Amino acid sequence: MPEPFDPAMTGPGPTGSDAATAAGPASAEEKTLDRLLAEAQARIDEQKDAWLRAKADADNARKRAQAEVAAAHKFAVERFAESLLPVMDSLEAALQSKDVSGIEITSRQLKTALEKASIQEISPAPGGRFDPHRHQAMAAVESPAEPNTVVSVMLKGYALHDRVLRPALVTVSKALENKGLGPISDGNPASN
DSSP: OOOOOOOHOOOOOOOOOOHHHHHHHHHHHHHHHHHHHHHHHHHHHHHHHHHHHHHHHHHHHHHHHHHHHHHHHTTHHHHHHHHHHHHHHHHHHHHHHHHHHHHHHHHHHHHHHHHHEEEEEEEOOOHHHHTTTTEEEEEEEEESSSSBBBBEEEEEEEEETTEEEEEEEEEEEEEEEETOOOSSSSGGGGGO
């Protein structure tokens, strides 16, 4: 025979607030995870925004630098050109008056303008060593001097800082072909 139902025997069942407590740990854990997820998403959004701003700043800086470089290339010779204008004025005045002293003054002005632009003359002294990086040999002449020695300068060269704009055009020495031999000697085949 079945026993009658006794609620005291089964123990208290989930009722009212007890039911919320039973579901509470899972619900609280879900709220914590949702909050953590929202915080993480907010940090990601902040970092993405900061990255986009940094990228835009870098792009703007690059564009500014490109514009400055383009302007520098375009107007690089402006200062040099301005220093040559008085030289041109003096040269034109000297040509009109045919005054030699005016031409000398113009030459000094031009040299000063070149010096201000860091342009140096390349003009080796006769007897100096030939430098293929700064000189161009236009002729070789027999000379008692050591071979590859500058004999004369045909045209001065110029350098901008360390870069050669135009090498000096020079004549260099070469060895004598009949060293110590007369026109007719034992070493000369023409004497046989």
